[in-house]
Amino acid sequence: MKIIEKEDYNELSKEAAKIIISQIKKKPNSVIGFATGNTVLGLYKELIKAHKKGLDFSKITSFNLDEYLNLPKSDKQSLNFFMKHNLFNHINIKKINMPDGTAKNPKNFCKDYENKIRLNKIDLQILGIGRNGHIGFNEPGSKFTSRTRIVNLSKQTIKENSKFFKNKKVPKKAISLGISTILKSKKIILLAAGKNKARAIKNLIKGKITEKVPATALRKHKNVTVIIDKEANSILRGI
Ligand code: F6R
Numbered sequence: 514m515k516i517i518e519k520e521d522y523n524e525l526s527k528e529a530a531k532i533i534i535s536q537i538k539k540k541p542n543s544v545i546g547f548a549t550g551n552t553v554l555g556l557y558k559e560l561i562k563a564h565k566k567g568l569d570f571s572k573i574t575s576f577n578l579d580e581y582l583n584l585p586k587s588d589k590q591s592l593n594f595f596m597k598h599n600l601f602n603h604i605n606i607k608k609i610n611m612p613d614g615t616a617k618n619p620k621n622f623c624k625d626y627e628n629k630i631r632l633n634k635i636d637l638q639i640l641g642i643g644r645n646g647h648i649g650f651n652e653p654g655s656k657f658t659s660r661t662r663i664v665n666l667s668k669q670t671i672k673e674n675s676k677f678f679k680n681k682k683v684p685k686k687a688i689s690l691g692i693s694t695i696l697k698s699k700k701i702i703l704l705a706a707g708k709n710k711a712r713a714i715k716n717l718i719k720g721k722i723t724e725k726v727p728a729t730a731l732r733k734h735k736n737v738t739v740i741i742d743k744e745a746n747s748i749l750r751g752i
Contacts, residue, residue: 526555546638646726650689659691
């Protein structure tokens with residue numbers, strides 16, 4: 514696992530963008546796995562800037578990691594909406610794949626999504642990390658062998674998400690790529706910024722490999738780059 518520590522969030526976002534831009538330049542028809550959340554916002558701003566300077570996304574295929582169950586794509590809190598608003602509407606990407614939280618038969622949807630990923634191997638998967646060590650919505654206890662499926666969100670994740678949902682009911686279930694699905698990606702980058710991620714980063718890099726901390730599965734993968742800022746690295750550095 515390669516660890517890159519950057520001075521701050523801005524530098525971290527630029528470093529991640531550099532990796533994705535070089536992947537797209539090397540292989541214009543790359544398959545890219547996208548994540549949502551606060552951490553990737555800076556990276557997506559950099560990708561939009563790169564597109565304005567000519568970076569072509571037209572041959573890229575995307576797969577997103579997760580979506581809330583029963584939340585329509587048009588809902589402002591849906592991850593579909595997040596991706597459109599923060600990235601897809603601003604670049605010339607055409608082949609977009611996102612989990613559909615309102616699919617008629619969500620179980621069949623998960624199977625089809627998993628199969629589609631198997632046929633279109635992800636070249637580069639972008640990940641954030643939850644404070645509890647989740648990746649995608651694979652919460653603590655998720656099997657390392659898990660595939661795309663319907664998951665129950667942990668109490669902590671539901672509490673953290675409640676700030677986005679204001680007065681509305683926070684979804685308790687989601688569709689998520691499995692851990693084994695994520696591990697099939699050729700290359701993975703994981704981004705983490707801020708003090709509140711320091712414990713998860715310590716566990717990811719130095720902790721025991723265990724299903725209690727889903728991100729530790731990444732230590733079994735040959736090509737993972739973890740990009741963190743000083744604060745996310747603060748426990749490991751003993752600050
Ligand atoms: C989102 C996702 C989650 C987030 C994680 C970190 O698609 O899969 O695993 O990456 O919860 O979220 P932020 O960046 O908001 O701290």
